[in-house]
Amino acid sequence: MKKILIPIDFTFKSYDAIDYAVSFFKREKCHFYFLNTYSYDIEGLNAVNLLQAGDDFFEKPKRESEMSLGRVIQKITSKCENKRHQFNAISEYANLIEGVRKAIKELDIDLVVIAGKVQTKRATDTYSKNTKRILDNIRECPVMIIPASTPKQKKPEFVLVSNFEVLLSESKLKNWYEFVEISRGSVKIFTLCEKDKMTKLQKENQNKVRFQIEMLSKNPVGVEYIETAPDLKSFADYHSDYIICVLDRKPDFWQKCGLTHSRITNMGPLQKTPLIALHP
Numbered sequence: 001m002k003k004i005l006i007p008i009d010f011t012f013k014s015y016d017a018i019d020y021a022v023s024f025f026k027r028e029k030c031h032f033y034f035l036n037t038y039s040y041d042i043e044g045l046n047a048v049n050l051l052q053a054g055d056d057f058f059e060k061p062k063r064e065s066e067m068s069l070g071r072v073i074q075k076i077t078s079k080c081e082n083k084r085h086q087f088n089a090i091s092e093y094a095n096l097i098e099g100v101r102k103a104i105k106e107l108d109i110d111l112v113v114i115a116g117k118v119q120t121k122r123a124t125d126t127y128s129k130n131t132k133r134i135l136d137n138i139r140e141c142p143v144m145i146i147p148a149s150t151p152k153q154k155k156p157e158f159v160l161v162s163n164f165e166v167l168l169s170e171s172k173l174k175n176w177y178e179f180v181e182i183s184r185g186s187v188k189i190f191t192l193c194e195k196d197k198m199t200k201l202q203k204e205n206q207n208k209v210r211f212q213i214e215m216l217s218k219n220p221v222g223v224e225y226i227e228t229a230p231d232l233k234s235f236a237d238y239h240s241d242y243i244i245c246v247l248d249r250k251p252d253f254w255q256k257c258g259l260t261h262s263r264i265t266n267m268g269p270l271q272k273t274p275l276i277a278l279h280p
Contacts (some may be wrong), residue, residue, distance in 0.1 A: 001029040001030065001031060002025060002029070002030045002031070002033070002112050002182075003030070003031045003033065003107055003109050003111075004021055004030055004033065004109070004110065004113055005035060005094065005100065005104065006021060006032060006033065006034050006035065006114070007035045007036070007100060007114060007130075007134070007236050008034050008036055008069075010068050011115075012114035012142070013097070013116070014049065014072075014145060014255075016033075016150070017113050017114060017146045018034070018072075019148075020113070020146045020152065021113045021144075022082070022085065022123050022151045022272070023040055023081060024152075024182070025032075025085070025182060026084075027084075027182065028037045028065060028084060030060055030084065030085050030086070031086050031088060031100065031107075032088065033088045033089075033103060033107060034069060034072055034073070034087070034088070034090065035089055035090045035092065035099055035100065035103055036065045036090070036091055036092070037064045037090070037093070037094050037095060038061040038064075038091070038139065039061070039093065039094075039101040040161070041045060041096070045268050052109045052234065055231050059225060061093075062093065065087070065091040068090035068114075069090075069091065072089070073089055079175075079198075080164060080177050090103060093269070096130055096133060097133055097137045098135065100112060101116075101140065101260045103133075103257070104140045105139070105140070109140075110141060111143075111179070112134065112141060112142070112143045112144070113144045113146060114131055114134055114143065114144070114145055115148070116145045116146055116147040116148060116269050117129065125268060125271075127267055130217055131145065131269075132148055132265050132269075134254065135261075135262050135265045136251075136258075136265055137233070139248075139251075139279040142175075142176065142179075142276050142279075143276070143277040144275070144277075145274065145275045145277070146274055147269065147270060147271060147273065147274070150240070150273070151240060151272075153183070153185075153242075153243070155185055155208070156241055156242060156243045157185060157187070157206050157239075157241065158179070158187045158188075158243050158245055159187075159189075159190050159211070159243070160187060160209070160245050161189075161190045161192055161226075161232060161244060161245060161246045161247065162189075162190075162192060162209070162246070162247035163191065163192040163193045163202065164191060164201075164202040164205035164209070165201070165202060165205070165216065165249070166247070166249065166279060166280045167208065167209070168209065168247055168252065168280055169280065172278065172279075173212055173213070176276070177216045177217075179276070183206070183243075186217075187217060187221055188222045188223070189209065189221055189222065189223045189224070190209060190225070190226050190229075190232070191223060191225050191226070191231070192226055192229075193225065193227070194227055195225045205224065206213050210268070229266070232244070233268070234272075236270045236273040236275075237273075239274065240272040240273050242273055243274045243275070244270060244273055244274070244275045244276070245275070245276040245278055246263070246267075246276070246277060247278045247279075247280065248277060248278065248279055248280075249280075251264075260280070264277050
């Protein structure tokens with residue numbers, strides 16, 4: 001049984017992510033967990049004011065979060081007749097990253113699904129603040145980003161993208177391939193590097209991954225080469241029936257300090273194509 005975590009803020013984008021995830025896992029037994037984190041507005045309050053704050057000050061955010069989550073559960077269950085699916089709500093006093101990490105650890109989450117930025121045609125679009133925070137900090141399991149109003153794919157093609165400087169472990173590759181099987185999809189590999197500039201290590205890692213996928217799929221796997229992240233985005237714009245799966249690099253010192261972002265964050269949102277962030 002798969003366990004899917006969907007952080008929500010009760011906007012329409014949240015429902016887009018929920019609808020896509022429910023459809024994606026329609027053949028699979030799943031527990032869906034809808035997470036909403038809340039905090040208290042203590043800006044401008046000194047210690048005395050905080051001590052004098054009534055119970056309602058602390059109970060109101062919690063009550064509003066729980067009531068809104070209840071409405072989400074009611075809305076989803078009223079239109080979902082899939083007996084394989086169960087829906088659960090988590091209301092957590094925490095910042096977003098703390099809440100997501102706690103849920104992943106305690107519930108053994110297989111995938112985090114988040115809504116992408118509303119589709120526009122501006123080349124300078126970036127992810128929202130919360131999406132950036134999740135992409136930069138959550139590495140405990142894959143993260144799937146769903147652009148607004150992404151069409152439901154039938155038998156999608158998964159494009160595994162990497163420069164193969166590092167390897168996705170065999171266990172993580174098998175876990176990722178389960179998503180391919182669940183959706184009855186197929187796989188191709190995109191190497192994010194010019195073919196004639198690959199190092200010996202990159203070639204060895206590429207061959208290992210290709211061999212492992214072919215063993216899992218019992219089918220040959222094609223390899224293509226793409227030079228830059230903008231090239232990848234251009235490809236995705238014309239292939240909304242694909243799912244782009246990018247192996248992110250390990251965070252360096254500057255990223256851990258919050259001064260730089262992950263490769264996927266820097267690339268920016270895909271307009272129409274789901275993306276799965278994978279981590280070595």
